[in-house]
Amino acid sequence: xxxxxxxxxxxxxxxxxxxxxxxxxxxxxxxxxxxxxxxxxxxxxxxxxxxxxxxxxxxxxxxxxxxxxxxxxxxxxxxxxxxxxxxxxxxxxxxxxxxxxxxxxxxxxxxxxxxxxxxxxxxxxxxxxxxxxxxxxxxxxxxxxxxxxxxxxxxxxxxxxxxxxxxxxxxxxxxxxxxxxxxxxxxxxxxxxxxxxxxxxxxxxxxxxxxxxxxxxxxxxxxxxxxxxxxxxxxxxxxxxxxxxxxxxxxxxxxxxxxxxxxxxxxxxxxxxxxxxxxxx
Amino acid sequence: xxxxxxxxxxxxxxxxxxxxxxxxxxxxxxxxxxxxxxxxxxxxxxxxxxxxxxxxxxxxxxxxxxxxxxxxxxxxxxxxxxxxxxxxxxxxxxxxxxxxxxxxxxxxxxxxxxxxxxxxxxxxxxxxxxxxxxxxxxxxxxxxxxxxxxxxxxxxxxxxxxxxxxxxxxxxxxxxxxxxxxxxxxxxxxxxxxxxxxxxxxxxxxxxxxxxxxxxxxxxxxxxxxxxxxxxxxxxxxxxxxxxxxxxxxxxxxxxxxxxxxxxxxxxxxxxxxxxxxxxxxxxxxxxxxxxxxxxxxxxxxxxxxxxxxxxxxxxxxxxxxxxxxxxxxxxxxxxxxxxxxxxxxxxxxxxxxxxx
Amino acid sequence: xxxxxxxxxxxxxxxxxxxxxxxxxxxxxxxxxxxxxxxxxxxxxxxxxxxxxxxxxxxxxxxxxxxxxxxxxxxxxxxxxxxxxxxxxxxxxxxxxxxxxxxxxxxxxxxxxxxxxxxxxxxxxxxxxxxxxxxxxxxxxxxxxxxxxxxxxxxxxxxxxxxxxxxxxxxxxxxxxxxxxxxxxxxxxxxxxxxxxxxxxxxxxxxxxxxxxxxxxxxxxxxxxxxxxxxxxxxxxxxxxxxxxxxxxxxxxxxxxxxxxxxxxxxxxxxxxxxxxxxxxxxxxxxxxxxxxxxxxxxxxxxxxxxxxxxxxxxxxxxxxxxxxxxxxxxxxxxxxxxxxxxxxxxxxxxx
Numbered sequence: 001x002x003x004x005x006x007x008x009x010x011x012x013x014x015x016x017x018x019x020x021x022x023x024x025x026x027x028x029x030x031x032x033x034x035x036x037x038x039x040x041x042x043x044x045x046x047x048x049x050x051x052x053x054x055x056x057x058x059x060x061x062x063x064x065x066x067x068x069x070x071x072x073x074x075x076x077x078x079x080x081x082x083x084x085x086x087x088x089x090x091x092x093x094x095x096x097x098x099x100x101x102x103x104x105x106x107x108x109x110x111x112x113x114x115x116x117x118x119x120x121x122x123x124x125x126x127x128x129x130x131x132x133x134x135x136x137x138x139x140x141x142x143x144x145x146x147x148x149x150x151x152x153x154x155x156x157x158x159x160x161x162x163x164x165x166x167x168x169x170x171x172x173x174x175x176x177x178x179x180x181x182x183x184x185x186x187x188x189x190x191x192x193x194x195x196x197x198x199x200x201x202x203x204x205x206x207x208x209x210x211x212x213x214x215x216x217x218x219x220x221x222x223x224x225x226x227x228x229x230x231x232x233x234x235x236x237x238x239x240x241x242x243x244x245x246x247x248x249x250x251x252x253x254x255x256x257x258x259x260x261x262x263x264x265x266x267x268x269x270x271x272x273x274x275x276x277x278x279x280x281x
Numbered sequence: 282x283x284x285x286x287x288x289x290x291x292x293x294x295x296x297x298x299x300x301x302x303x304x305x306x307x308x309x310x311x312x313x314x315x316x317x318x319x320x321x322x323x324x325x326x327x328x329x330x331x332x333x334x335x336x337x338x339x340x341x342x343x344x345x346x347x348x349x350x351x352x353x354x355x356x357x358x359x360x361x362x363x364x365x366x367x368x369x370x371x372x373x374x375x376x377x378x379x380x381x382x383x384x385x386x387x388x389x390x391x392x393x394x395x396x397x398x399x400x401x402x403x404x405x406x407x408x409x410x411x412x413x414x415x416x417x418x419x420x421x422x423x424x425x426x427x428x429x430x431x432x433x434x435x436x437x438x439x440x441x442x443x444x445x446x447x448x449x450x451x452x453x454x455x456x457x458x459x460x461x462x463x464x465x466x467x468x469x470x471x472x473x474x475x476x477x478x479x480x481x482x483x484x485x486x487x488x489x490x491x492x493x494x495x496x497x498x499x500x501x502x503x504x505x506x507x508x509x510x511x512x513x514x515x516x517x518x519x520x521x522x523x524x525x526x527x528x529x530x531x532x533x534x535x536x537x538x539x540x541x542x543x544x545x546x547x548x549x550x551x552x553x554x555x556x557x558x559x560x561x562x563x564x565x566x567x568x569x570x571x572x573x574x575x576x577x578x579x580x581x582x583x584x585x586x587x588x589x590x591x592x593x594x595x596x597x598x599x600x601x602x603x604x605x606x607x608x609x610x611x612x613x614x615x616x617x618x619x620x621x622x623x624x625x626x627x628x629x630x631x632x633x634x635x636x637x638x
Numbered sequence: 639x640x641x642x643x644x645x646x647x648x649x650x651x652x653x654x655x656x657x658x659x660x661x662x663x664x665x666x667x668x669x670x671x672x673x674x675x676x677x678x679x680x681x682x683x684x685x686x687x688x689x690x691x692x693x694x695x696x697x698x699x700x701x702x703x704x705x706x707x708x709x710x711x712x713x714x715x716x717x718x719x720x721x722x723x724x725x726x727x728x729x730x731x732x733x734x735x736x737x738x739x740x741x742x743x744x745x746x747x748x749x750x751x752x753x754x755x756x757x758x759x760x761x762x763x764x765x766x767x768x769x770x771x772x773x774x775x776x777x778x779x780x781x782x783x784x785x786x787x788x789x790x791x792x793x794x795x796x797x798x799x800x801x802x803x804x805x806x807x808x809x810x811x812x813x814x815x816x817x818x819x820x821x822x823x824x825x826x827x828x829x830x831x832x833x834x835x836x837x838x839x840x841x842x843x844x845x846x847x848x849x850x851x852x853x854x855x856x857x858x859x860x861x862x863x864x865x866x867x868x869x870x871x872x873x874x875x876x877x878x879x880x881x882x883x884x885x886x887x888x889x890x891x892x893x894x895x896x897x898x899x900x901x902x903x904x905x906x907x908x909x910x911x912x913x914x915x916x917x918x919x920x921x922x923x924x925x926x927x928x929x930x931x932x933x934x935x936x937x938x939x940x941x942x943x944x945x946x947x948x949x950x951x952x953x954x955x956x957x958x959x960x961x962x963x964x965x966x967x968x969x970x971x972x973x974x975x976x977x978x979x980x981x982x983x984x985x986x987x988x989x990x
Contacts, residue, residue: 319804456935457935476802477803477938478803478935481936482934482935500961501959502959502960502961505959516804518938518939519807519938519939520807521804521807561958562939563957563958584837585860586837587832587856587860588916589917
């Protein structure tokens with residue numbers, strides 16, 4: 001009877017937690033199809049029966065009355081986050097491998113100091129970075145441009161990639177690299193043929209972090225762009241007016257989170273295939 | 282300290298075959314035991330059942346007369362040392378050793394005395410103030426060991442291959458320390474290992490395990506001289522026991538038609554098939570001219586191990602090894618072999634029937 | 639000309655791993671390098687492989703310096719202590735990997751990999767990942783990968799040390815067969831175990847603290863160890879070394895006086911260190927030399943008795959498994975015919 005009670009408790013907790021996670025989505029979904037009347041009418045969830053569904057919220061995202069055009073900022077966000085993440089991942093993986101395997105001396109600085117230099121950029125509050133970034137982009141003529149944003153995002157995401165990857169590489173025995181070289185690989189060959197395939201789970205985790213941080217950034221997107229290179233989080237803000245348009249905000253929230261949910265599902269499937277387990281002991 | 286009784290204890294994970302087949306066993310208070318076997322033989326499962334990490338799917342466990350079958354590890358009053366050091370890196374050696382006692386609210390003075398005693402035993406006295414992270418892995422494992430030993434009120438001390446991380450050169454010293462310590466502490470100690478050297482050096486009694494079963498329980502000497510099965514004969518000893526197919530004839534036990542122990546006392550009712558004879562390489566030697574009942578052998582190879590030579594011979598279709606001291610010249614192509622009849626083991630269907638004929 | 643090391647030295651953080659090492663390794667021979675942990679064995683192999691550059695000295699293969707040839711061009715195969723395989727590749731792919739890197743066509747590489755796997759007894763495991771194998775099998779994969787290449791230089795760094803006892807015994811025997819087929823390669827095998835060094839090696843190199851102490855055939859090194867250090871390293875348990883002297887035509891060991899045996903009859907009166915193998919000592923109830931048993935160790939089929947005597951600790955090796963209580967007074971017998979005599983500085987003077 002003990003195990004039964006335990007099982008009951010276990011599933012109750014899981015159920016409760018799932019409800020806790022799913023409820024906001026449900027709320028956002030129903031709200032996005034409501035109008036002002038529907039929102040003020042209390043907690044209602046079943047369309048047609050409890051409230052009259054409307055596409056007002058969704059229309060306002062695509063150039064509807066009093067709304068915005070979300071397509072361009074959306075594409076901007078995808079381009080900026082995607083390319084900044086990809087470049088950070090490539091550079092970060094190479095840098096982490098170098099720091100994990102070779103001894104560097106930059107003046108008095110050694111590997112650990114170089115590593116700290118990377119992370120130190122994330123220690124400072126964003127506001128401290130914003131002004132120099134602004135001035136630099138201004139000097140380069142890259143304010144309010146996608147290229148400028150990509151550069152800034154690389155600076156922000158690279159430390160994350162380096163930190164995740166170096167931990168991963170440190171856990172792969174050095175003898176594996178050596179073995180590859182004994183087997184006839186150049187150091188680069190060893191990296192690409194042996195180390196990279198064995199670091200796939202780490203690369204995925206690092207990439208995930210980069211995408212999440214990049215996609216969700218508001219502060220730099222807000223300070224370094226005006227109109228042309230507006231990103232999704234900034235564009236969504238423009239929806240707010242004297243009367244909060246809950247329906248539009250809900251729709252935008254759903255559409256913003258969609259790519260992350262999609263990626264989460266893909267990664268989850270990959271991870272649950274057991275590629276992580278047993279790859280490295 | 283306590284006597285540990287296992288009654289019809291067996292374990293299987295889900296509906297898989299038994300990882301440990303149901304068995305009865307009593308481990309006496311104050312003795313040291315080794316669970317010895319290759320990986321996957323069930324020895325770690327058995328240790329985990331005793332410690333309470335695993336609840337057996339069948340049977341009862343008693344510590345003295347207390348039924349602890351459903352009591353988790355925290356309630357069993359056992360100490361455990363794992364394969365890898367489990368210590369508090371940030372604390373000093375002293376704090377690490379004192380921790381289990383502090384948790385039990387021992388008075389400070391008593392803790393001090395006890396830690397000093399254990400540190401002395403393990404030669405850690407000079408390093409009590411050092412933070413644990415500064416130590417080598419050997420020293421860290423020594424602390425793990427000390428933590429297992431520091432409580433004098435435990436029912437049993439359980440060790441799961443505690444020398445795995447130790448440098449081969451250090452193993453000798455640590456093994457020696459372990460032995461001394463366990464003799465002095467008079468704990469009931471259960472030691473899991475796949476290394477027969479460790480098991481035989483350390484334990485009063487060894488439980489040889491294979492495929493979820495205890496195949497023999499005995500002192501190191503018993504395992505060596507009277508292996509209950511040919512498997513034990515193979516697993517214990519280096520090189521392994523030689524085993525020949527044998528038959529019963531007019532001359533008693535015979536190998537390939539040659540009587541090896543004429544007139545020997547044989548158990549009655551021996552079957553006509555499945556009979557085998559085992560002899561340790563140490564107890565087979567080159568025959569002297571005056572010896573009778575010797576076997577003709579062809580030398581296949583000689584391995585020089587330094588202090589001894591291992592001579593591989595073919596006797597009929599069977600292969601055997603002799604261990605010869607360096608002072609004995611290795612034979613050339615042909616030789617005659619004598620088996621010490623008091624050391625012969627007679628097996629039927631791979632189970633020992635008689636030792637010495 | 640074979641592989642020749644000239645005056646190799648390597649130190650890191652004040653520790654000398656290699657100290658003016660000169661050695662020659664010949665084709666078709668297996669050289670075992672024996673020494674304790676930190677003797678410099680692993681560093682020696684890594685230097686041969688090109689994984690570590692020496693501070694000074696040179697390596698020559700057939701008279702041509704290879705010191706500046708990078709690892710990946712050196713064509714050296716190596717098996718590590720740890721079971722090192724590529725985790726993301728199957729067993730077959732692991733063995734084929736170096737073959738493909740050296741330009742073999744895929745079908746040919748696969749055939750050779752399969753043949754080598756059969757040789758090490760892993761035919762049925764080609765499709766598995768290394769992590770699905772036992773330790774012994776993983777090391778067989780590593781061995782197969784090294785053998786399949788047919789590299790001119792094959793290095794094995796204590797390949798059996800992390801395996802359990804029975805497996806070690808079994809693989810050691812298999813190695814004898816496998817290496818007997820290596821008639822063209824230079825094979826260097828490091829170990830801490832005298833029996834392993836003796837049974838596998840065509841030649842033994844004894845190392846200690848970065849230096850080579852002695853080179854010779856197994857029998858040579860075992861029967862005529864150049865110094866007390868060698869005598870300790872090539873015997874397990876280490877040879878007993880007893881400080882003593884020759885006084886008035888007799889051997890003085892502590893308070894004991896023993897007649898000089900024939901082979902020592904020409905020893906001048908001086909201080910010596912006498913060596914006695916553990917196997918040359920036995921329990922002898924008639925002996926007046928005795929000591930207290932401090933530790934008994936059982937190694938497979940032998941019992942090592944560690945006894946504290948008036949002239950220092952002694953180790954005895956006796957055949958079979960014996961149960962003797964600690965603290966027992968053990969009477970010790972030996973024949974003076976078996977005594978080694980070393981000079982006070984450790985150099986061998988006379989061997990029995």
